Amino acid sequence: MASKLEQLREMTTVVADTGDIDAVRALKPVDCTTNPTIVLKALGTPAFAGAFDEALAWGRRQGGSSTGVANAVADRLAVSVGSALAELVPGRVSTEVDADLSFDIEASVERGRRIIADYEERGVPRERVLIKLAATWEGIRAAEILQKEGIDCNLTLIFNRTQAIACADAGVFLISPFVGRIMDWYAKSTGKTYTAEEDPGVLSVRSIYDYFKSNGIRTVVMGASFRNVGEIEALAGCDRLTISPALLSELAASEGPLERRLSPERAEKIEPIALDEASFRWAMNEDAMATEKLAEGIRSFAKDLRSLRGLVEERLAERPAA
Structure with missing residues (x-):
C-alpha cells in the first residue's frame, strides 16, 4: 500500500514549511513556505554559507547607515533562501514581508514589490513567488494592492474565519x-487534550x-502550523x-488507508458575510484567541527578523577575508 504521504499527494498539494x-x-514538495524563523535557521547551515558571503560582499558595496545596510542584506538573504528553494520545487516559494511592517500598508506594498524585483533579477519570475503578509x-489591504499589480500573495497568521x-x-x-x-491556545486555556476531530484548529x-x-x-x-499527523490527516x-x-x-513512513475529509462537493453551505473595517476589527476583538495569537505571531517573527539583522550587522563589521 502507498504511504500516507503518497496518498495525501493524490488529494492535496503538499507544501514543505522549511528552508532545509x-x-x-x-x-x-510542490511548494515551499518560509518565514523569518525558517530563514534564520537556514542561514546557519553550510548550504547557505556562500549565499551569506555573497550578501555580505554586496552589502559592503552599498552606501548608507550600518543599520540600513544590515537590513538590506537581511532582505537579500531571505530572497537567497527562496531562490535556492525555487530551484528544487516545481511550484511556488513564499517569502515574508517584514513583520514590523504588519500595520503599514504603503511600506508593506513597497517591500512586496522589492521582493519580487529581487527574485526577477535572479531569474525567478513572479509567477513562482508568493508574497507573505500577516x-x-x-496586511490584507496591502495584499489587495499587490494582487491588482499581478503579484500573488499568501496571507498568514490566520486564526479567525473573519x-x-x-x-x-x-x-x-x-x-x-x-x-x-489555535489548538495550543485552547489546550492551555482549558487544560484539555484534543483528538483530531475535536481539535479547534x-x-x-x-x-x-x-x-x-x-x-x-x-x-x-492552505492549512499550516501542525503539531501532529492526526491534524494533517483530519x-x-x-x-x-x-x-x-x-x-x-x-x-x-506511515501506511494504512488515508480518508479524504474535505472536498468541494461535500462542503457545508455557509451563508456569505459582508465585512468592512469596523466589523473586521470587532470580530477580532471578540475572539481572544485570534487576537492573542496574531499579536504573538507578529512579535515572534519580528524577534527573529531582529536577530537576523543583528547577525548581519555583526558580520558586516568584521574584516572581510583577504
Missing part, C-alpha cells in the same frame, strides 16, 4: 489558516474551507497543506 535544502530534495487589516473572508474579498491568491497554534480550517467552497471563492486554502483533501519535514517524514 536536503529535506526538500528528499521529500519533493493577515492584519493593513480574516479569511476579508482576504477572499481582497482577491488574495492564498491564505494560511493555522491549526497547531482543525475545525477552524474546515469552516474556512466550507465557506470558500460553498460560496465559489477561488482563494486557495484535513486531507484541503487545497494545500504546508508541513514540516519531520511530519512529512512521519507521513512517508
